[in-house]
Amino acid sequence: MGKIHGRYAIVGVGMSPRSTNSGKTPLRMALEASRAALAEAGMHPTEVDCILSYHENDSCSGHWLATYLGTRASYYNDIYGGGGSTEVLIAEAIGLIEAGIAKTCLLFRSMNGRSGKRMGGGQTSRGNKVYGSPGAGFLVPYGVSTPGERYGFLAVRHMHETGLTQRDMGTVAVTLNENAQRNPAARFYGRPLTLERYLEEPYISFPFRKFDYCVETDEANAIIVTSAERARNCKTRPVYIKAITAHNATRHAHQYALPDILEVGGCFAAPRIFQDAEVSPSDIQVAAIYDCFTWVVLYQLEVYGFVKRGEAGAFAASGQLKIGGKLPINTAGGMLTEGYTHGMNNVIELVRQVRHDYEGASRQVPGCELGMSTGWGGPTSAGAMIVHN
Amino acid sequence: MDLEKPLPSLQDADALQFWQAAKEHRLALQWCSTCKSFLYPPGPACALCGAIDIVYKDIGREVTGSLYSYIITHRAFVPGFATNVPYVVALAEINEACNMKLLANLINCAPEKVRIGMQLRMVWEDRTPEVTLPQWEPL
Numbered sequence: 001m002g003k004i005h006g007r008y009a010i011v012g013v014g015m016s017p018r019s020t021n022s023g024k025t026p027l028r029m030a031l032e033a034s035r036a037a038l039a040e041a042g043m044h045p046t047e048v049d050c051i052l053s054y055h056e057n058d059s060c061s062g063h064w065l066a067t068y069l070g071t072r073a074s075y076y077n078d079i080y081g082g083g084g085s086t087e088v089l090i091a092e093a094i095g096l097i098e099a100g101i102a103k104t105c106l107l108f109r110s111m112n113g114r115s116g117k118r119m120g121g122g123q124t125s126r127g128n129k130v131y132g133s134p135g136a137g138f139l140v141p142y143g144v145s146t147p148g149e150r151y152g153f154l155a156v157r158h159m160h161e162t163g164l165t166q167r168d169m170g171t172v173a174v175t176l177n178e179n180a181q182r183n184p185a186a187r188f189y190g191r192p193l194t195l196e197r198y199l200e201e202p203y204i205s206f207p208f209r210k211f212d213y214c215v216e217t218d219e220a221n222a223i224i225v226t227s228a229e230r231a232r233n234c235k236t237r238p239v240y241i242k243a244i245t246a247h248n249a250t251r252h253a254h255q256y257a258l259p260d261i262l263e264v265g266g267c268f269a270a271p272r273i274f275q276d277a278e279v280s281p282s283d284i285q286v287a288a289i290y291d292c293f294t295w296v297v298l299y300q301l302e303v304y305g306f307v308k309r310g311e312a313g314a315f316a317a318s319g320q321l322k323i324g325g326k327l328p329i330n331t332a333g334g335m336l337t338e339g340y341t342h343g344m345n346n347v348i349e350l351v352r353q354v355r356h357d358y359e360g361a362s363r364q365v366p367g368c369e370l371g372m373s374t375g376w377g378g379p380t381s382a383g384a385m386i387v388h389n
Numbered sequence: 390m391d392l393e394k395p396l397p398s399l400q401d402a403d404a405l406q407f408w409q410a411a412k413e414h415r416l417a418l419q420w421c422s423t424c425k426s427f428l429y430p431p432g433p434a435c436a437l438c439g440a441i442d443i444v445y446k447d448i449g450r451e452v453t454g455s456l457y458s459y460i461i462t463h464r465a466f467v468p469g470f471a472t473n474v475p476y477v478v479a480l481a482e483i484n485e486a487c488n489m490k491l492l493a494n495l496i497n498c499a500p501e502k503v504r505i506g507m508q509l510r511m512v513w514e515d516r517t518p519e520v521t522l523p524q525w526e527p528l
Contacts, residue, residue: 122466128393137397137404138430141522142478142494143462143470152460153480153492160458160505203475206461206500254436256480257429257490261458 003276008094009231009238010387012041012224013348018185018339021115022218027060029220030110031068037106037222038069042235045069048224050102051076052092054085054342058117059110075102083290084246084265084375085109086223086344087383091244093225104230109344110220118216119340122146135253147292148205148213151379154261155207155295161262161310164298166207168313170198172294173211173336175321180333182363187215188337212294217339221348237355242370242386243277245269249380265382266303266374273384274305279370281305284386286353286365287327288346288373291334296376301327304374304384328365347373347385354389394469396520404431406445411521414513416448418486427489452511453528454481457490461500475500479525481509497526 014036016022016029030053038045051062051073062076075096079085086109093105113119122145130140144150158164177193180186193211201209231238247268250258274280281304291297298312306327307315320326332338332349339345354371358364375383399408407430410417419428423440434441458480465471479495482488495503496512508528515521 128395128468130395130398134401134432135430137401138492140395140467141397141516142492143394143465143467143473143476144460144478144492146466149460149462149466149478153458153478156460156505157458203461203463205463206475250436253430253492254432256492257436259488261480261490 004094004244005242006240006388007228008097008225009228009240010223010351011226011231011234011236011238012037012043013351014038014040014222015345015348016110016220018187018217018219020218022112025060026058026110026112026220027064027068029218030060030065030108030222033108033110033220033222034065034069034106037224040236041224043104043224045071048104048106049074050093050096050105052089052105052107053078054081054089054109056080056082056117056119058112062108065108082377082381083292083343084377084381084383085342086347087244087373087375087385088246090223090225090241090385091246094241094244097225097227104224104226106222106224108220108222109342111342112218113340114216114218116218120146120148120213120216122149133252138253146205148208151293151296152205152207153256154264154299154379158262158295158299159207163310164313166199167195168298168316169207169212169294170195171313171316172291172297172321173198175316176291176330176334176336178322179331180337183332183338186333186338187217188333208293208295211336214292214335214340215337217341219339219341219345221341221344223344223347223351237389239351239354239387239389242279242388243273244385245272245276246381246383247272251380252378255378255380262299264303264376264379266300266376266384269382269384270304273386277386279386283370284327284372285368286331286350286371287329288350288371289329290343290346290374290376291330291336292340292376294336296379297329300374300376323362323365331363331365343375350387354387356389394516395467396516399519403433407431408520410447411513411523412519414521415450416452416511416523417445418448418489419443420446427486429489429491448483448485453484454491454509454511454525455484456503456505456507456509457482458505459495459503461503477503479509481525491523493522493524495525502527
């Protein structure tokens with residue numbers, strides 16, 4: 001996407017209650033999140049003329065959501081997508097507004113991620129029949145199906161090449177857990193974690209232990225995107241989009257055959273996002289780094305140039321990811337400890353930080369004006385966005 | 390009840406020659422005539438350059454490799470693997486195929502002995518009378 005500096009804004013964000021067993025349909029949770037986002041923006045549902053969502057056959061359609069919101073959208077699109085889809089849909093919203101097809105877009109992600117379809121278990125075989133992506137027949141018969149297994153090959157190679165350690169991964173888990181202790185709505189609120197406790201857990205799949213995995217959750221999130229012009233009439237402080245991009249690498253099983261298996265989507269998105277935003281990584285004051293796994297955070301710090309190759313572990317260990325450090329990340333606890341809503345909850349926290357919603361509280365990154373989100377899917381897809389207030 | 394381990398689909402026409410060769414305990418890999426690369430896993434076109442002039446090449450029965458990366462799964466999520474834990478899955482560069490990588494279980498190797506760079510040989514697991522899988526073991 002070309003130069004869009006400040007012409008589009010996020011004007012409302014909302015969340016449904018978060019739980020392990022919602023007892024609700026994804027549609028009802030999506031309505032709760034959407035109504036919360038509309039309420040804070042001070043918008044009537046009929047002002048939304050576009051609904052966008054992403055799903056993995058575990059959600060509801062935007063058409064249903066529009067029906068029960070009481071709006072009749074001119075455009076909707078439900079994409080099948082994983083991590084990075086929040087950025088992809090915000091980019092789509094901007095494109096639709098730019099083209100005059102829509103004026104105000106509501107994006108949502110809704111999932112009973114704990115009580116319904118769980119992402120972490122891998123679901124590519126039934127009995128002895130493999131189905132799913134092309135190439136799955138070259139992974140699943142070898143006992144490889146879950147994200148933890150698939151990302152492990154990249155993590156072990158990265159550890160081998162750079163000397164990254166399990167303690168470094170543990171530091172990410174502990175840092176984000178500290179953030180969760182400032183967020184009463186986080187799944188791990190009131191359940192602090194030490195590095196010793198992290199290391200006591202047995203491996204689920206080496207190199208990953210229990211606290212390297214994000215926490216599957218029942219939840220819906222919503223985000224409203226509109227033009228800077230319309231944003232001026234909203235109740236919230238607009239968060240302007242400075243640049244946004246997405247990029248794919250090599251799909252699925254082919255990723256493991258690349259000359260360098262660490263060539264992920266973010267390697268392509270990184271130069272583009274900073275070029276378009278005309279800022280450098282050291283300018284970013286608060287970030288939402290996609291954290292489906294602790295290692296994914298550390299690797300992205302290198303991919304996006306926040307640190308040099310091989311320096312992510314030391315950066316985390318020296319406290320630079322904490323509030324008060326050089327790059328505070330996932331200040332609500334992230335998907336590792338707040339809850340996993342497939343990336344959107346991290347973007348919502350980024351918006352709240354850049355708006356200074358927590359002014360006066362220890363959760364606020366003081367004076368932050370420039371923030372960034374990254375999305376990681378597969379690991380072969382990436383989204384990236386830079387925002388400012 | 391023991392669940393059976395999953396099998397690759399023999400309905401995938403692009404991969405059929407791979408599995409037919411495996412049944413004879415031979416490795417056959419696709420080769421892209423445009424970018425001069427071996428391809429893995431098989432597909433309808435070259436995943437590196439998009440060319441469609443791809444052919445199968447016979448690598449033979451004696452295949453060796455060098456371990457590039459691996460995982461050790463301690464909790465089985467795939468049916469049929471519960472009695473195998475902890476099991477190692479190896480991603481190895483094939484010496485006879487320009488270091489193209491192939492993913493398979495690393496068998497006959499204690500998990501604590503696994504080291505990146507270790508030399509491996511390809512062996513064959515006849516999972517059913519119809520389906521044979523290439524596997525790795527220490528050389």
